Amino acid sequence: MTKPERIHRIVVWVAAGLAWLAMMARAGAQAHVIEVTAGSDSRYKIAGQHIPEITVKAGEPILLRVTAFKGKSWNRDGSIHGFTLLRAKDRTRVEGWDLLFKPGKQEFTLTAPTEPGQYEVVCTVICSEEHEGMHMKFTVVP
Numbered sequence: 001m002t003k004p005e006r007i008h009r010i011v012v013w014v015a016a017g018l019a020w021l022a023m024m025a026r027a028g029a030q031a032h033v034i035e036v037t038a039g040s041d042s043r044y045k046i047a048g049q050h051i052p053e054i055t056v057k058a059g060e061p062i063l064l065r066v067t068a069f070k071g072k073s074w075n076r077d078g079s080i081h082g083f084t085l086l087r088a089k090d091r092t093r094v095e096g097w098d099l100l101f102k103p104g105k106q107e108f109t110l111t112a113p114t115e116p117g118q119y120e121v122v123c124t125v126i127c128s129e130e131h132e133g134m135h136m137k138f139t140v141v142p
C-alpha cells in the first residue's frame, strides 16, 4: 500500500467512527425519559401528576428510570414490584415490557409499542393487600 492509500484508509475509518459517535449521541438524546416511583403503598407515582399516567409516541426509544420501595411482601427472587404493559383491548402482554423492580434506583431501555392505542401498566408482584390497585393508564399516540 502506498502512503496516500494508507492515509486515505485512516481518513475513511476516522470519518466512519465520527459518524457512529454522532448517531449514538443522537439516539441517547432522543430517548423519552420517564421517571416512576413504585411506592411501599403499592402505587405507581409520577412527579407532578395526581393520577399517574404515561403517554408515549409509537415506536419511540424510552428510558424508564425507576425508584422502588418495598411493600409488605415481595417475590423470592427479591423483586418488590412489577411493571407489565398490557393491551387494554384484550389484556395481552406487550413483548419487552415485562419488568421486575428491585429496591432502589434502576433504569430500563425500552421501545414504545408501535401500535397506537390504550394500554395499562400493572404490577405483577403481590406487594401488599393493595396490590390489585397498583396499575396506571398508558397511552401510545401516533
Ligand SMILES: [Cu+2]
Binding pocket: 042, 080, 081, 082, 123, 124, 125, 126, 127, 128, 131, 134
Ligand atoms: Cu405491586
